[in-house]
Amino acid sequence: MSKEKIIPVFVPNYGCPHMCVFCNQIKITGTNTSISREEVIETIDNYLGFFNSNEESIIEIAFYGGSFTAIELAKQIELLEIAKFYKDNKRVNRIRISTRPDAIDENVLKILRKYSVDIIELGVQSLDKEVLNLSERGHSVEDVNNAVKLIKHFNFVLGLQMMVGLPGDNYDKSLSTLLKIIDLKPNFIRIYPTLVIKNTKLENMFISGEYKPLTVDEAVEICKDLLIVATYHQIPVIRIGLQTTECIQLGKDVVAGPFHAAIRQLIESRIYYDIIYSELSNIGISTENEILEVNCNTNIMSNVVGHKSYNKIKLCNEFNLKNIKFNKDDLSDKLIIKIGNIEKYIDVMEYINKKAILILDHAYIRGV
Ligand code: SF4
DSSP: OEEEEEEEOOOOOOOOOOTTTTOHHHHHHHOSOOOOOHHHHHHHHHHHHHHHHHEEEEEEEEESOOGGGOOOOOHHHHHHHHHHHHHTTSSSSSSEEOOOOOOHHHHHHHHHTTOOOEEEEEEOOOOOOHHHOOOOOOOOOHHHHHHHHHHHHHHOOOEEEESSSSSSSSSSHHHHHHHHHTTTOOOOEEEEOOOEEEEEEHHHHHHHHSSOOOHEEEEEEEHHHHHHHHTTTTOOOOEEOOOOOSSBTTTTTEEEOOOOOHHHHHHHHHHHHHHHHHHHTOOOTTOOEEEEEEEEOOHHHHHHHHHGGGHHHHHHHHHHEEEEEEESSSSSSEEEEEEEEEEEEEEEHHHHHHHHHHHHHHHHHTTT
16 A cells, blocks of 8 residues: 655645634744745755655655645745646646635635645534634534535545634534534545633633633543544544644643643543453453453554553553453454453444444534
């Protein structure tokens, strides 16, 4: 399989006519208010020089941050021309942009098509009216639906981004947003737990006590269920959590919120914790002072063990186990757990599907 290699070009918000309460694009992209032609070319050349040309790969120029299609048109075209030049010369394979739902219309899409853009990511953030208002997003749910329809009509690959823990948000609203996003049938999703970034309105709301951010643990629990439901619906979640940069770190530009450099690993590990927990709870023998063996594929071993051995330590405490041994096995998407003379095969996908149905049934009962 070809490896995907991304050349990130961070576009600051100098085109964005809005100021969402959580946004300080300069801090998030690490980029100041302008980006020159020369800087973009230098960035692309640096990355291309760094990539191993003998390796089969798909190389993509991705304009991240800001609202690309809200930038002054001349600047958009300047940036797109550079990207198209590299694509036409077969030095890169794909071009990606990200933007706001209300910065999409037919003319915008015709321009993106003309400059060979392949992927459009829309910052949806929430599909709850109150959350959109409190976050001062400045666009409506209708804007999202219209933009998605148009993007699909033009046959672009579509990614939708959502946030959890925005002002006015809660578990049910996040799940409801995810379900509406799934109905829109994107090619992929990104999920961002809300962080309080320096010099944003959200920072003031946090200081005044008007806004309470999620803890890491709360964000992990919400995102875990979102990941399970998206996986059940076969929509890839390609990222959870903001990329750590020099500034995006707790104590630097992240003032508060569920920041963790390995949040995705925490979430995936928690799923394995739940799987093993539920099996041991129903094992039918005493686990006291026993040694539990868990066999799994090398690819998932670190998630099964947990970040800083979290799963190992917690399961040992919960079930009074003497120890847990994790063994590498040739299993794909399966776990074997052995304790005493009991051996159990666990199909991870089967667990995820059952769990997703349970989450959805409970949500239905609550009227989500
Ligand atoms: S639309 Fe995007 S770039 Fe503009 S203020 Fe909101 S989050 Fe920032």
